Amino acid sequence: MINQIFKENWLKILKFNSKVNIIEDPSELEETVRIPLTPNEINPFLLYRLFELLYPKFINDQQNILDIVISDFDLDNIVFGLYLYETTKPGIHARIKGLPKESIEIKQDDLHNLDTLFNRIQLIIQKDHGIKISCIRLIRKRTIDLMNSHCERLTKSTYYEFIQSLLDIIQILLEHELIFIYPEPNILRFLKSSVTLLDGIKFSKVFEFIESVIPSFNALFVINSNNPPIFLKIKKENTKPLHSEIELNLKLLESEKYNFNHQKLLPDLKGLQADFKTEKIISIDQSSLLIFLSELFEMEVPPSKEKVKLIFQKLLYGIRSYDLYWNMVPKPKISNTLVRFLIRLFGINLNLKKLSHWAIPDFIFGLIDTYIGLNANILIILTEQRNETPNSNNLMLVRIENGSINKLEYINDKKFLSKIDQESLESIRLSVSEKFGFITTVFKVDKFLIKAVLSAFLINFHKISLFSILKVVKLLKKHIQVYPEIPPYTLIKNRRSFSLLKDVLSIVIDKHEF
Amino acid sequence: MNSTEVAIIKSNSPSEAITDGIEKLGGISGFVEKGDQVFVKINLRTPGGFPVNTNFDTIKTIINLCKEAEAKKIFVGSYPFNRLKTDSIAKTLGIQSYIEKLGAEFVFLDDQNKYPLKSVEINGKTIEFPKVILESDRLILLNQVSVDPLFKCTISLLNTYSLVSNQFQKIQKNVRSGKDYLHLDQYKQDLITNILDIFSVKKPSLVINDLFYFLEGAGPFIYKDSNLKRTNLIVVGNDAVAVDLITLRLFEIDLLNSDILVEARNRRLGITDIPNIKLIGENLEDIRLSVDFCVSKLEDINIKNTYVKAGRNCSGCFKEAYHLLNLMKTHMTKDLKYIIKQSFLIGEKPPKPESLENIILFGDCAIESTENREFRKIIITNSKDYFETAKQKLKKDSKAQDKTQIKEKVNKKIVELPGCPPSRFDCFNSLISYYGKSQVPNLFFFNNLIKTYYNQVTNKKTKVRD
Numbered sequence: 001m002i003n004q005i006f007k008e009n010w011l012k013i014l015k016f017n018s019k020v021n022i023i024e025d026p027s028e029l030e031e032t033v034r035i036p037l038t039p040n041e042i043n044p045f046l047l048y049r050l051f052e053l054l055y056p057k058f059i060n061d062q063q064n065i066l067d068i069v070i071s072d073f074d075l076d077n078i079v080f081g082l083y084l085y086e087t088t089k090p091g092i093h094a095r096i097k098g099l100p101k102e103s104i105e106i107k108q109d110d111l112h113n114l115d116t117l118f119n120r121i122q123l124i125i126q127k128d129h130g131i132k133i134s135c136i137r138l139i140r141k142r143t144i145d146l147m148n149s150h151c152e153r154l155t156k157s158t159y160y161e162f163i164q165s166l167l168d169i170i171q172i173l174l175e176h177e178l179i180f181i182y183p184e185p186n187i188l189r190f191l192k193s194s195v196t197l198l199d200g201i202k203f204s205k206v207f208e209f210i211e212s213v214i215p216s217f218n219a220l221f222v223i224n225s226n227n228p229p230i231f232l233k234i235k236k237e238n239t240k241p242l243h244s245e246i247e248l249n250l251k252l253l254e255s256e257k258y259n260f261n262h263q264k265l266l267p268d269l270k271g272l273q274a275d276f277k278t279e280k281i282i283s284i285d286q287s288s289l290l291i292f293l294s295e296l297f298e299m300e301v302p303p304s305k306e307k308v309k310l311i312f313q314k315l316l317y318g319i320r321s322y323d324l325y326w327n328m329v330p331k332p333k334i335s336n337t338l339v340r341f342l343i344r345l346f347g348i349n350l351n352l353k354k355l356s357h358w359a360i361p362d363f364i365f366g367l368i369d370t371y372i373g374l375n376a377n378i379l380i381i382l383t384e385q386r387n388e389t390p391n392s393n394n395l396m397l398v399r400i401e402n403g404s405i406n407k408l409e410y411i412n413d414k415k416f417l418s419k420i421d422q423e424s425l426e427s428i429r430l431s432v433s434e435k436f437g438f439i440t441t442v443f444k445v446d447k448f449l450i451k452a453v454l455s456a457f458l459i460n461f462h463k464i465s466l467f468s469i470l471k472v473v474k475l476l477k478k479h480i481q482v483y484p485e486i487p488p489y490t491l492i493k494n495r496r497s498f499s500l501l502k503d504v505l506s507i508v509i510d511k512h513e514f
Numbered sequence: 515m516n517s518t519e520v521a522i523i524k525s526n527s528p529s530e531a532i533t534d535g536i537e538k539l540g541g542i543s544g545f546v547e548k549g550d551q552v553f554v555k556i557n558l559r560t561p562g563g564f565p566v567n568t569n570f571d572t573i574k575t576i577i578n579l580c581k582e583a584e585a586k587k588i589f590v591g592s593y594p595f596n597r598l599k600t601d602s603i604a605k606t607l608g609i610q611s612y613i614e615k616l617g618a619e620f621v622f623l624d625d626q627n628k629y630p631l632k633s634v635e636i637n638g639k640t641i642e643f644p645k646v647i648l649e650s651d652r653l654i655l656l657n658q659v660s661v662d663p664l665f666k667c668t669i670s671l672l673n674t675y676s677l678v679s680n681q682f683q684k685i686q687k688n689v690r691s692g693k694d695y696l697h698l699d700q701y702k703q704d705l706i707t708n709i710l711d712i713f714s715v716k717k718p719s720l721v722i723n724d725l726f727y728f729l730e731g732a733g734p735f736i737y738k739d740s741n742l743k744r745t746n747l748i749v750v751g752n753d754a755v756a757v758d759l760i761t762l763r764l765f766e767i768d769l770l771n772s773d774i775l776v777e778a779r780n781r782r783l784g785i786t787d788i789p790n791i792k793l794i795g796e797n798l799e800d801i802r803l804s805v806d807f808c809v810s811k812l813e814d815i816n817i818k819n820t821y822v823k824a825g826r827n828c829s830g831c832f833k834e835a836y837h838l839l840n841l842m843k844t845h846m847t848k849d850l851k852y853i854i855k856q857s858f859l860i861g862e863k864p865p866k867p868e869s870l871e872n873i874i875l876f877g878d879c880a881i882e883s884t885e886n887r888e889f890r891k892i893i894i895t896n897s898k899d900y901f902e903t904a905k906q907k908l909k910k911d912s913k914a915q916d917k918t919q920i921k922e923k924v925n926k927k928i929v930e931l932p933g934c935p936p937s938r939f940d941c942f943n944s945l946i947s948y949y950g951k952s953q954v955p956n957l958f959f960f961n962n963l964i965k966t967y968y969n970q971v972t973n974k975k976t977k978v979r980d
Contacts, residue, residue, distance in 0.1 A: 373563015
């Protein structure tokens with residue numbers, strides 16, 4: 001029924017998990033297992049650690065799980081298979097027991113009331129097997145088919161293709177409700193609502209766009225905790241004309257070699273840089289990262305304006321907490337006191353640790369509310385300078401209600417797009433307004449600008465300087481167009497780059513050094 | 515006319531609600547006839563987003579309905595908010611091409627060459643009206659309803675006020691002999707008289723109060739405390755007073771609680787007896803809209819590090835101070851933290867400030883009535899000359915007691931914002947020059963933004979004692 005390679009790998013994982021306590025040093029094992037549904041082969045103890053860490057945090061923190069494979073059609077009993085996992089530790093799948101499928105009877109209508117279904121199943125399992133289950137996972141037969149075809153493609157596909165395939169499967173599962181988990185974890189609810197918000201925009205398309213704007217990089221992320229840290233190496237090389245080459249590697253730290261001493265941030269990052277041959281190493285405190293992510297997944301989608309402000313504030317707080325929750329090698333230039341002092345001579349305060357996380361969201365949202373409005377339809381046109389063929393632009397509609405993003409729509413009606421006169425933003429706005437309701441503002445952004453911003457503030461974060469920011473401000477003036485001209489855009493356009501930067505930095509960076 | 519019809523419509527979209535409402539009142543042909551010239555009066559307050567100005571989708575609906583009725587010419591327009599030019603607001607909203615594409619003409623009312631004015635005598639006053647409005651066969655009021663600090667809601671009667679330029683909207687302080695200007699709230703009385711005078715010149719044929727999306731909390735501009743509530747309702751009729759009365763009733767506001775409607779009743783400008791209003795659509799008694807109105811006391815606007823105290827004040831100063839304080843709260847997050855402490859005093863004989871630093875005196879009343887108050891002066895104690903005292907003590911001079919010298923100095927930590935009422939935007943310049951741009955970076959940036967569309971004039975009277 002299920003892909004043989006996937007099955008064998010899964011049983012191997014279960015076997016390892018069941019004997020992990022009796023293995024002397026599990027991290028030193030030579031054998032590897034594959035992360036389910038991915039091409040990555042890793043140490044089984046690392047996978048054990050990941051499950052131990054992430055499953056209770058994001059899926060379910062109680063023991064014993066029942067997997068139920070169900071039919072896509074309406075039958076007298078839609079159950080195709082029952083698999084009971086008795087877990088001694090939450091998230092650690094160690095033993096699997098196949099149960100007779102007749103032992104539980106489920107109809108399609110039962111799926112509308114998972115509360116009742118769960119209670120009924122729990123009583124049956126308790127009576128027949130003497131254990132209490134904490135979670136049921138209902139998987140439609142079509143999910144297995146999708147997983148099988150994905151697994152078959154894995155051996156032949158590149159990393160880029162693998163990610164796209166995985167994202168497509170996730171989207172199909174969510175859109176067609178092919179998987180149910182009860183109690184429903186926040187992450188699943190978050191993803192389901194995100195699919196609704198995106199209104200037909202494919203996750204894989206979003207990934208394709210992100211991939212296309214991120215420059216090449218080679219970075220090692222070190223996730224620190226009281227246990228030996230986990231390494232995630234991500235390498236992206238834009239060598240191929242169509243898609244870049246991506247490489248992902250997960251590893252556990254060799255404690256002795258890197259002088260690991262149960263501390264928040266790893267001390268010897270430079271040593272790691274040489275050993276892993278990466279341009280940069282970013283060390284992140286694991287617990288802070290997990291807290292942030294779990295708060296993100298707890299968020300209702302579409303989120304209220306206040307919630308977005310709060311999450312944004314937390315993200316900014318995380319960024320400003322350099323040396324506390326994260327650090328990196330090479331060190332950011334702006335963390336150098338002498339550099340900051342020299343910049344300050346020009347009247348500019350540029351200090352990462354003084355990022356005004358408490359004031360920036362209010363500043364940005366205040367401007368959006370005032371000049372865009374509480375209800376608005378924003379049209380974003382993404383252009384590509386090098387691609388001058390007509391209709392090569394991507395049109396995205398952002399619908400805002402009471403200051404919160406309510407819906408995102410991707411306009412891909414080719415017949416409609418071919419009729420649009422793409423010469424002026426005014427005419428685009430009028431044409432789109434006719435079909436999609438009044439368009440408040442049109443933003444035309446070139447991919448080149450997004451690339452430049454990402455390169456300056458993300459990939460080359462360590463190189464941020466007064467000049468690199470000034471360069472971005474100049475590009476912003478050149479590669480962004482707004483119609484109608486809202487006052488913030490007029491100000492950006494008309495004010496000298498240096499003065500504008502000075503004004504903005506006085507808002508985004510705290511004045512007082514101490 | 516002794517009776518009228520008003521429709522209360524609930525729908526899934528504002529455009530559907532308007533079409534349905536007009537249909538229920540007999541169709542657009544009952545309001546616009548073939549060959550008519552129609553002027554659609556909208557809200558065009560500032561270059562801000564919805565709901566500061568009218569919903570553009572509803573403008574489209576009205577234009578399409580007028581075209582359906584075979585109107586000869588459809589004009590759309592309004593005078594914008596104080597000292598703003600229609601040109602700058604139209605550019606910021608991109609409204610002209612949108613209206614033209616729909617088959618109507620957007621009117622730049624302040625362009626007197628294209629749209630000349632005509633003098634009209636009302637109650638001994640001469641007011642200049644744009645000819646295009648006076649000569650139109652039909653006037654349609656398309657009004658966005660939000661909360662308002664003076665009149666609870668921005669009803670359609672208030673919308674008619676911007677049929678004339680700001681010059682004729684301005685209320686001059688006119689103190690009648692023997693009458694207490696503040697006690698009688700003469701400003702508000704004069705304002706109501708002015709609004710109704712203008713309303714009486716050209717009565718609308720169709721009035722739409724669009725409260726489908728209602729801005730509650732703080733308004734009618736978008737502030738930090740604003741919240742957009744979806745009511746799914748609109749109120750339509752041909753009698754503005756009746757439509758406004760029914761609109762206010764939806765919020766459980768009676769005629770007697772609305773000064774402007776009481777005055778309209780006294781002047782018989784419309785129907786104010788509910789039995790004479792035939793209600794169509796939703797049942798008035800079934801709808802009770804619960805919304806947060808604007809604060810009635812300025813002290814209730816909770817601003818970080820700001821102590822707000824008011825003495826007796828007129829509605830003009832109240833309104834401007836209300837907007838200034840809300841702008842501060844919305845756009846000065848960082849500044850308010852840097853300032854640490856400020857006192858905002860308004861009105862006649864306001865209570866004393868919390869401290870002697872950063873005192874903002876808002877309006878002529880506050881400035882004049884506090885001329886001799888204690889906080890205008892600060893007492894400086896000269897530091898002791900310890901060396902001299904020690905020397906005297908060694909000489910066993912009995913007179914060598916502490917000789918603390920006390921001096922009185924003018925308190926320079928005061929910023930005066932003169933005017934009755936002062937203009938909120940002009941106040942920004944005074945505040946920036948008082949605090950310095952490094953202390954108020956948010957305000958400095960916001961002021962630069964405003965300069966891109968607002969014609970600021972330097973108020974020579976503004977004094978900053980620093």
